[in-house]
Amino acid sequence: MARQSISFTKPNDEWLKSQVDSQEYSSKSELVNDLVRQARKQQAQIDWIRAKLEKAEKSGFTSDGKDEILKQSKALLNGSL
Template identity: 35%
Template sequence: MATMNISIPDPMKDWVQSQVDTGAYSNTSDYVRDLIRQDQNHRSKLEALQAAITVGIESGISNKSFDQIIEQVRHKLKSDNT
């Protein structure tokens, strides 16, 4: 495992230590690794959302009504869950 040294202001250090002190994390490295995992997950979801938005924009204007689109999505979700 690689080692990384970072500098943070005292209030941030105190915050990290308070999170460790709650028992939720075994040490400061565990806390920082969790933050990085959360950021990776967040960015992955954001990229997927942006890709879906791009697909939607590039698909053009639909001739279906809003209600038809919603019904089609509901039907697809039901089909995917069975």
């Protein structure tokens, strides 16, 4: 595992400490790694949505209603399709 040295602003450091103190996480490192995982997952979803929007813009119109489009999108995001 790569070891890093990072600095936090006082409010961010206090928040990190409070999360560890509340036993939500066992260490600041665990918390920061979890936040990075969440950010990576969110970025992957944003990239997926952006790619789908670009593809849709190039493909033209659809006869599917908004409910069906939303259902399909959620299923794809959750890996169900």
